[in-house]
Amino acid sequence: MPELPEVETVCRGLALRLTGQRLVHVEVRRADLRLPMPADFAARLTGRRVERIGRRAKYILIHLDDGAVVIGHLGMSGRLCVLPEDAPPGAPGTHDHVAFRTEDGVRVVYTDPRRFGLLTLTVTAQLGEHPLLKELGPEPLDAAFTAAVLQARLRGRRVPLKAALLDQGVVAGLGNIYVCEALYRARLSPNRQAGTVTDAQAKRLVAAIKQVLSAAIEAGGSTLRDYVQADGELGFFQNQFAVYGRAGEPCRTPGCRGVIERQVQAGRSTYACPVCQK
DNA sequence: CACGAACCCTGGCTGC
DNA sequence: TGCAGCCAGGGTTCGT
Numbered sequence: 001m002p003e004l005p006e007v008e009t010v011c012r013g014l015a016l017r018l019t020g021q022r023l024v025h026v027e028v029r030r031a032d033l034r035l036p037m038p039a040d041f042a043a044r045l046t047g048r049r050v051e052r053i054g055r056r057a058k059y060i061l062i063h064l065d066d067g068a069v070v071i072g073h074l075g076m077s078g079r080l081c082v083l084p085e086d087a088p089p090g091a092p093g094t095h096d097h098v099a100f101r102t103e104d105g106v107r108v109v110y111t112d113p114r115r116f117g118l119l120t121l122t123v124t125a126q127l128g129e130h131p132l133l134k135e136l137g138p139e140p141l142d143a144a145f146t147a148a149v150l151q152a153r154l155r156g157r158r159v160p161l162k163a164a165l166l167d168q169g170v171v172a173g174l175g176n177i178y179v180c181e182a183l184y185r186a187r188l189s190p191n192r193q194a195g196t197v198t199d200a201q202a203k204r205l206v207a208a209i210k211q212v213l214s215a216a217i218e219a220g221g222s223t224l225r226d227y228v229q230a231d232g233e234l235g236f237f238q239n240q241f242a243v244y245g246r247a248g249e250p251c252r253t254p255g256c257r258g259v260i261e262r263q264v265q266a267g268r269s270t271y272a273c274p275v276c277q278k
Numbered sequence: 279c280a281c282g283a284a285c286c287c288t289g290g291c292t293g294c
Numbered sequence: 295t296g297c298a299g300c301c302a303g304g305g306t307t308c309g310t
Contacts, residue, residue, distance in 0.1 A: 003303060034286075034305075058304075076304055077288075095288085114287045116304055159281070168305085175303055224303065225290075244303095266282055269301085 002074045004140065004173030005216035006227050006235060007058045010080055013230025014060070014108070015053040017082045021102035022049045030097040034075060034118045037098075044068055044121060045100070057136050057172035067124045071132060075116025077226040083107040084232070113226075136172040140209050145171065147202040154194040154202070161197065162190035162270055165209075174209065177222060177244045180271045182208045184243045189277045190263075190270045215240065243271040251276060 002010070026045045031037040038044070048068065054061040060080065062070035072080060087107070092099065098110040098119060110119060122130050137153060138145045153170045154161075164170050165179045174182070183190050185208035188201060197205065221227060221235030224245075228234060238245075242252050247262035251273040258275030 006303075073304080075287095076302065078304095112287095113289065114302090114304095116287070157280090163281085166304095177303060222303075227303070267284085 002058060002078070002221070002227055003175035003178050004058060005178070005213055005219075005237065006221035007060060007074065007173070008055055008217050009221045009235065010074070010230045011053050011055045011060055013082065014062075014080060017106050017230070018050045018062070018102065018108065019052060020050065021104060021106055022047065023100055024103050025099075025101040027099045028097070029092060029099070030115075033097065033112065033115050034073070035120055037119055038121050041098075041119070041121060045070070050102075056133055057139070057168055058175070059133065061127070063124065069122050069124055069127055071118075071120050071122060071130065072110070073118045073132075075112060075114060075118070077114040078110065078112035078117030079226065079228055080108060080110050080230060081228065081232055082230050083109060108230075135169050137168060137170045138172065140171050140173055140206075140213055145206065145210075147199065147206045150206050151197060151199065151202040154197050157194040159194050160191050160265055161188060161194045162265055164194035166268075171209070173213075176268055176270075177241070178209075178212055178216065180244045181212045181242060184208075184272060184277060185212055187276050187278065189274075190265065190272050192278075243273065245271065247271060 023045050026042040028037060028042050049065040051063045051065050054063060058073060060072035093111060095113040096109050096111050100108040128134065138149060154164055157164050162179055162183065165174050186205040188205060216222060216237040219235060219237035220229055220233060222238040223234040224238060243260050246260040249260050251258035251260060253276050256273065256276045258273040260271055261274050263270050
């Protein structure tokens with residue numbers, strides 16, 4: 001589900017409700033997520049205050065007042081939701097794996113039917129060296145992510161451009177949807193060899209990536225099935241998809257007579273206009 | 279090394 | 295209505 005814009009939206013929602021709050025109760029109902037949760041997860045969080053919520057690529061980072069950091073990932077179907085204040089206590093759902101409560105009664109639930117997501121712990125001093133984070137490429141919305149940087153990372157690579165952009169070590173946070181959308185906006189074919197991208201094309205591609213991610217964040221992310229924001233609201237960027245999920249429909253580029261095609265690359269659907277993406 | 283397929287797990291949708 | 299098959303926003307591992 002969630003790519004960078006969805007994770008960013010969730011982080012902002014959590015920050016609004018959790019920053020400064022002390023966790024008074026943490027319940028782990030299922031610890032066998034993609035990675036097993038640390039046995040002392042609940043104990044290490046209980047009594048700690050949330051200092052701030054950050055994000056790296058598709059990882060949610062919850063910084064606590066003792067230097068501990070919760071690393072969260074939503075996988076394909078994960079949600080991290082703040083319950084409405086008037087929500088009844090009620091029995092937890094089948095896939096509600098972790099529940100948090102703060103001293104002010106704010107309740108947050110981690111739900112993940114497929115359990116491709118994870119929640120784990122590290123400390124601030126080791127954050128950069130954490131195995132989940134240390135190989136990640138640049139943040140696409142950082143000013144430091146430039147055409148020259150992207151081109152250097154693509155140089156010599158013979159994989160299809162789409163596969164290279166999905167590689168979190170090349171650029172961090174893109175997933176299947178936003179790679180397709182960015183390639184469309186940059187008018188580049190998902191099939192071309194990554195290393196063949198020219199200066200001018202890299203420039204277009206970086207601009208397209210930044211634009212599509214920013215627009216998606218502004219729209220609260222994209223909701224296809226599982227994704228919701230931290231407050232349970234849906235995202236609505238899916239209404240602005242130019243290619244994703246539009247196989248057989250006309251290309252939206254003015255004057256282009258192309259029809260969006262779906263193909264399968266490395267087992268995943270790619271959508272592109274064969275006419276205007278070269 | 280670099281690539282693609284298989285796999286992790288569950289649910290929703292389609293078509294018979 | 296039931297069921298088989300396919301599909302899904304992510305990431306890792308294992309062959310070739």
